[in-house]
Amino acid sequence: MSEGQFDAYGVDAAYDRGEAVCVIGAGMAGLLAVKNLREQGFTVDCYERETAVGGSWNWRHDRSPVYSSTHLVSSRTHTEFPDFPMPDDWPDYPHHSQILAYLERYTDHFGLREHIWFGSEISRIEPTGDGRWDVIVKPVSGNAARRLRYSAVVIANGHNWDPRLPSYKGQEEFRGEILHSSAYKEPARVRGRKVLVVGAGNSGCDIAGEIAVNADKCWHSTRRGYWFVPKYMFGRPGDQTMARMSWMPFGLRQKVSQFAIRRVVGDPRRFGLQRPEHALFASHPIVNSHLLHHIGHGTITPKPDIDHFTADEVHFTDGTSVKPQLVIMATGYRTTFGFCDPELLGMEGGDDGSPRLIGHMFTPRTPTLAVAGLLQADGGIFPLVHWQTIAIAKWLRLRQKDPEAAARFWANAVPEAGRRYVHGKLNDTPRHRLEVSYEVYLKALGQMIEELDGVK
Amino acid sequence: MSRLDLLRLGDRREPVPHAAREVITSEPDEPAGKPALLFVGGDRRGAGIFAEHWLGHAAGRGFPAYALSVRGQGRAAEVKGDLRAWASDVAQTAASLPARPVIIGHSKGAQILAEALARYPARAAVFVAPRLGRLVPPTPAGAPPTLVVGDPDDKRAPRQMLEKAAAHYGVAPLFFQGAGHEMMLAAAWREPLDAILDWLDGTVVGE
Ligand SMILES: Cc1cc2nc3c(=O)[nH]c(=O)nc-3n(C[C@H](O)[C@H](O)[C@H](O)COP(=O)(O)OP(=O)(O)OC[C@H]3O[C@@H](n4cnc5c(N)ncnc54)[C@H](O)[C@@H]3O)c2cc1C
Numbered sequence: 001m002s003e004g005q006f007d008a009y010g011v012d013a014a015y016d017r018g019e020a021v022c023v024i025g026a027g028m029a030g031l032l033a034v035k036n037l038r039e040q041g042f043t044v045d046c047y048e049r050e051t052a053v054g055g056s057w058n059w060r061h062d063r064s065p066v067y068s069s070t071h072l073v074s075s076r077t078h079t080e081f082p083d084f085p086m087p088d089d090w091p092d093y094p095h096h097s098q099i100l101a102y103l104e105r106y107t108d109h110f111g112l113r114e115h116i117w118f119g120s121e122i123s124r125i126e127p128t129g130d131g132r133w134d135v136i137v138k139p140v141s142g143n144a145a146r147r148l149r150y151s152a153v154v155i156a157n158g159h160n161w162d163p164r165l166p167s168y169k170g171q172e173e174f175r176g177e178i179l180h181s182s183a184y185k186e187p188a189r190v191r192g193r194k195v196l197v198v199g200a201g202n203s204g205c206d207i208a209g210e211i212a213v214n215a216d217k218c219w220h221s222t223r224r225g226y227w228f229v230p231k232y233m234f235g236r237p238g239d240q241t242m243a244r245m246s247w248m249p250f251g252l253r254q255k256v257s258q259f260a261i262r263r264v265v266g267d268p269r270r271f272g273l274q275r276p277e278h279a280l281f282a283s284h285p286i287v288n289s290h291l292l293h294h295i296g297h298g299t300i301t302p303k304p305d306i307d308h309f310t311a312d313e314v315h316f317t318d319g320t321s322v323k324p325q326l327v328i329m330a331t332g333y334r335t336t337f338g339f340c341d342p343e344l345l346g347m348e349g350g351d352d353g354s355p356r357l358i359g360h361m362f363t364p365r366t367p368t369l370a371v372a373g374l375l376q377a378d379g380g381i382f383p384l385v386h387w388q389t390i391a392i393a394k395w396l397r398l399r400q401k402d403p404e405a406a407a408r409f410w411a412n413a414v415p416e417a418g419r420r421y422v423h424g425k426l427n428d429t430p431r432h433r434l435e436v437s438y439e440v441y442l443k444a445l446g447q448m449i450e451e452l453d454g455v456k
Numbered sequence: 457m458s459r460l461d462l463l464r465l466g467d468r469r470e471p472v473p474h475a476a477r478e479v480i481t482s483e484p485d486e487p488a489g490k491p492a493l494l495f496v497g498g499d500r501r502g503a504g505i506f507a508e509h510w511l512g513h514a515a516g517r518g519f520p521a522y523a524l525s526v527r528g529q530g531r532a533a534e535v536k537g538d539l540r541a542w543a544s545d546v547a548q549t550a551a552s553l554p555a556r557p558v559i560i561g562h563s564k565g566a567q568i569l570a571e572a573l574a575r576y577p578a579r580a581a582v583f584v585a586p587r588l589g590r591l592v593p594p595t596p597a598g599a600p601p602t603l604v605v606g607d608p609d610d611k612r613a614p615r616q617m618l619e620k621a622a623a624h625y626g627v628a629p630l631f632f633q634g635a636g637h638e639m640m641l642a643a644a645w646r647e648p649l650d651a652i653l654d655w656l657d658g659t660v661v662g663e
Contacts, residue, residue: 039577039598039599077467077468077471078468082462082464082575082597083575083576083577083597083598084551084576085544085547085548085551085575085576087548087551087552088471088472088473088474088544088548089474105551108554108555109551109553109554109555109556110556111555111556239468240468240469240470240471243465243468243469244469244470246465246468246469383462387462439463442462442463443462443463445462446460446462446463449460449462450460
């Protein structure tokens with residue numbers, strides 16, 4: 001396919017790509033989609049707004065959330081793709097530059113690059129009414145949009161790039177600098193400054209640790225109590241240790257782990273932190289070994305939730321206040337699909353509503369639109385997204401090969417929309433709606449794949 | 457029915473640790489755009505048996521050719537392993553190559569190949585005089601084109617075993633009467649290898 005081929009098509013007439021499938025994004029999820037769709041025999045056109053692969057893990061990208069000391073939080077063998085291992089002489093928790101190298105190797109090893117159009121942004125997708133899709137592609141530089149028609153669309157646009165910024169009372173009056181964590185890259189930015197980090201997600205805690213050793217002063221404000229799972233437990237990466245307990249019923253595993261963490265890490269209240277108000281695994285634990293270490297060394301001062309800002313101060317709910325020069329909001333990201341009507345994904349209540357999907361992948365509204373990678377888990381998500389894209393590819397294949405079997409599969413699948421794949425009860429705040437329990441969800445994916453294979 | 461194991465609890469509990477591996481390489485003089493071949497043997501001699509004739513001949517026909525000694529074999533003999541570790545050695549080596557290789561397993565090396573195929577989507581899989589053991593081989597990743605080659609009179613991988621292996625992968629075995637079990641070392645080493653390479657030329661080259 002050559003660039004010139006599309007020149008003749010304006011935005012009005014769609015260039016028909018026949019049975020080809022369109023993939024949006026060439027991050028981890030998009031690359032998996034391209035490779036696994038091709039493995040099922042599909043022609044694939046993948047569009048990527050950046051000029052390179054890697055998405056979040058490519059620190060050169062404006063929207064990349066990685067900072068200089070980002071390492072995996074899930075261990076290497078719990079994160080690698082199930083059919084393309086990371087080199088076994090890499091460390092347990094590789095650096096972000098190694099993850100980018102891994103994704104680049106995957107791209108070249110499977111010859112994916114020739115199916116990716118770089119510097120091309122999908123600005124709109126529209127159903128044509130007969131199950132197919134019109135896709136409007138805009139070059140990032142220039143404005144000659146093209147309209148192309150595809151048999152299906154797989155959305156892999158990521159959910160770690162649209163900053164979620166809270167607004168506290170008096171925040172506009174604050175004369176110091178406020179930055180979302182996504183804009184924080186280098187410790188040089190904080191040297192010699194007094195910094196407040198807000199938010200206790202994995203990024204918040206990681207960044208606080210990096211800032212603690214570089215800034216003049218580091219406060220860390222968290223809203224509630226959290227479980228801190230150390231990166232190593234009993235001499236192994238924590239996720240391996242957890243897997244070794246997976247023969248236990250969930251409730252027992254929860255109790256044993258809670259006991260072990262209390263014993264090894266200690267009571268968070270001793271460190272001036274709040275006591276976790278929920279049981280371990282009721283919301284995904286934070287994997288972090290150095291936060292408590294820094295608090296113990298006095299290089300991080302823990303603070304509760306922010307109450308309000310003044311011109312030069314931040315006041316907390318416990319009545320204390322500090323005078324930071326820089327506030328870093330590690331307050332997460334919003335899930336945004338700017339290129340399609342939210343209703344197509346079963347979303348209501350504006351941008352921040354989470355899609356109601358079948359198995360975190362398919363929208364009950366239409367069988368030819370799928371989403372890959374829209375989840376968080378208590379473990380590495382790379383393997384989950386691999387099996388997601390296998391399921392998506394097999395589903396689209398089944399629709400072509402055996403419409404009757406496909407209709408039966410779909411009739412059974414639609415009532416599953418919005419189902420949660422979690423152990424017991426997980427917090428049901430919007431922030432947690434993307435969360436799955438690794439093992440529960442993987443089992444469901446396995447069943448779906450077997451069903452798709454079986455009804456062949 | 458094949459095994460499709462998504463959870464891989466064994467690996468999640470106890471990942472295979474890194475160990476030294478030996479790779480013997482024979483590259484074509486001119487790149488011919490053909491896929492790499494990765495040979496895996498089944499006993500302590502490891503990569504050596506392929507270096508004798510097969511690697512050079514394959515390279516001569518334009519295939520970059522690699523032979524692997526998994527842990528416990530050849531120059532990698534010091535570290536002991538088991539089937540899971542050997543399969544991991546194969547997947548690690550395959551993934552380290554610039555592009556997806558065809559993997560060729562001989563004798564007990566075919567069993568290692570069968571296990572490795574669940575962890576790596578080979579360009580194609582060739583089972584030579586396969587001794588697959590009693591376990592049902594797992595479902596290969598990516599459904600690679602598969603070939604089963606052997607000597608029906610080979611006592612170590614007899615006709616019945618070849619037919620069973622071929623049936624498992626849904627193909628018909630290719631017989632070379634008199635080639636023996638160690639066909640890469642036999643006087644007539646060229647014939648079965650040429651048949652394999654012809655099949656590859658017709659199946660995966662230029663695809
Ligand atoms: C700091 C941090 C640490 C993490 N650590 C781990 C970990 O240890 N283990 C783990 O499993 N996960 C981890 N994650 C989760 C991580 O987000 C995922 O692992 C993964 O990188 C997400 O990949 P993705 O392909 O879904 O999205 P992204 O990597 O965001 O890729 C999406 C791509 O789509 C492109 N795109 C978006 N919209 C359009 C459009 N309209 N048109 C064209 N292109 C578009 C973007 O440019 C981007 O390249 C971490 C995340 C963060 C932020």
